[in-house]
Amino acid sequence: MTAALATLGPADVDAAAERITGQVRHTPLLPGLPAPGRRRNGWGLLLKAEHLQHSGSFKMRGAANAVLALGAREIVTGSSGNHGIALARLAAPLGIRVTVVLAGGASPAKISLIRALGGHTVSVPGGAAERDGRARELAQDTGAVLVPSSDHELVVAGQGTVGREILADAPDTETVYVPAGGGGLLAGVCLAARNHPVRVVGVEPAGTDRYARSLAAGRPVRVPPGDTVADGLRGQQPGAVPYPIIRDRVDALIAVSDSEILAAVALLRRRGVEAEPSGAVALAGALRAGRDGGRAVAIVSGGNTTAALHAALAAGPRTAGAGAGAS
Incomplete structure (x- = not known):
């Protein structure tokens, strides 16, 4: 086992x-x-x-469980977008700094929403492996807590x-x-x-x-x-x-x-x-x-x-990422 x-x-x-x-x-x-x-x-x-x-x-669930259990003041993650959106949405009201590392090909609308929610973004060339490797490096260099999107x-x-x-x-x-x-x-x-x-x-x-x-x-x-x-x-x-x-x-x-x-x-x-x-x-x-x-x-x-991401951005940071229908 x-x-x-x-x-x-x-x-x-x-x-x-x-x-x-x-x-x-x-x-x-x-x-x-x-x-x-x-x-x-x-x-x-x-x-x-x-x-x-x-x-x-669904990413909101794992992000919320990690954020609430860890009590970190600074978080780094690698994400294709949705995990980063969830973390940024959670972190702002709690005063937590979130940095999201995204690989090439990530949705520009998702990147924009992460920023609108108060998250910081870093883009790297390559795929998910390079993205996650850079997130680990940033966490080690800054002392931030690494909250991966799944692992x-x-x-x-x-x-x-x-x-x-x-x-x-x-x-x-x-x-x-x-x-x-x-x-x-x-x-x-x-x-x-x-x-x-x-x-x-x-x-x-x-x-x-x-x-x-x-x-x-x-x-x-x-x-x-x-x-x-x-x-x-x-x-x-x-x-x-x-x-x-x-x-x-x-x-x-x-x-x-x-x-x-x-x-x-x-x-x-x-x-x-x-x-x-x-x-x-x-x-x-x-x-x-x-x-x-x-x-x-x-x-x-x-x-x-x-379309949903653009609608969320147009609604402003207070309601952005609120879920479909307003997702």
């Missing part, structure tokens, strides 16, 4: 849920998406609406509250589809589901399927930088904290193409759900897998589309 698996469990998710009460929304399960041609009592897919979360994504016990436990809510609101759920980038959300859901018979299925963009490749190899594997349309899921290798949790609990991993992701974005939009591509990856995986019966849930992990 690894150190991470030995020290983290469902009790940590419960503690995170208590700690972050008042900072996050208990997001709803939206009405399902029955597959065409299915019987009425056949496969039904519910959507866990994390695009409605404060800051516009941290408190972050993983906070993200696990998504799974905890799903299983509380729909205990008969048979399968949960979870997007996998750095792995914090997938590991968190695995923790929440450790003593529950639900199937946990991780969904990765094709080409950046670092968890599928790592589990096949029996060890963490680093993949080259990717340019998937799901910009929040471009992580290059599993984190030390999420990897063993995922390895020992996930039931399956699915890879989806950019065309499948964009089709899921379009389907959600037709249903009135504005999701960014990263936020639609779990739905793309669910549609690829299909089901002959039983209840499934796909996590819509984020709604920070370019």
